[in-house]
Amino acid sequence: MPTAVVTGASRGIGRAIARMLAIEGYDLCLAARSHDELDRLSDELLEVSSRIDVATFGLDVTDAVQVRATARAIGDHLGAVDVLIVNAGIGAFGAMADFDLDTFDRLFAVNVRGVMLTLQAFTPALQAAGSGLAVVVSSDVSTRVFPGGGPYCATKHAVRALARTYQQEHPELRVLELRPGATDTFFADTDEGDAGPGHLTADEVAAALRGVLRLPVHVRPEELVVRSTAQTPEF
């Protein structure tokens, strides 16, 4: 059985990716702060695919001690991690002029420090898999900005830099920067289903990733941008 870890698996894109991986037959370790929600998801996934193993971990990705302990526990449980989905993240938007600095710090703690800690902690488990794949969920805004998006875009530019540097420092691994456009999730205090037309669904993002995961392991997928046709093309 291939193995995968998903951070931020309790809802939104992470949850949809976890469901896709379960259907693809991966043994799963799911992490997020909402442990009860993960346990509900685990029951749901085992109904979808009874042949897989699902373990859940309450985890705050900003806490270095927790991240390292969870990575050790997952390493012991799975042995090796074929696919690591570095997905946990938050959104907050507003003009820079009066952007709340506690929110600014929180954005960087979850979106940047959390990614750094997760990649550091899971490197041995990815290496144990041979050519393990780290999927770092950034955003289509990891190369652009917009008014009201300064702090969030800055975190995603930073995530892109971390993902690319990590790939160069670990050529034995594969690192994919997954860059979804606007997606209908619980992101930035929204409710799934509220976003309306013009947004991708989380399942559509997961379906795009599924195609990449089916590639042979000698293929190095470096970047996947997936956006609704309602968004202005970037090229």
Ligand SMILES: NC(=O)c1ccc[n+]([C@@H]2O[C@H](COP(=O)([O-])OP(=O)(O)OC[C@H]3O[C@@H](n4cnc5c(N)ncnc54)[C@H](OP(=O)(O)O)[C@@H]3O)[C@@H](O)[C@H]2O)c1
């Ligand atoms: N929605 C979009 O338009 C969009 C577009 C491009 C990229 N993205 C990126 O996609 C990723 C997932 O976002 P989403 O849209 O699916 O949002 P979401 O529905 O709000 O889900 C966010 C997930 O991250 C987890 N999380 C948040 N803070 C955490 C922490 N400190 N420690 C551990 N887990 C934490 C949440 O779980 P708990 O609250 O249970 O911890 C939840 O499972 C993020 O990195 C986001 O930046 C989103």
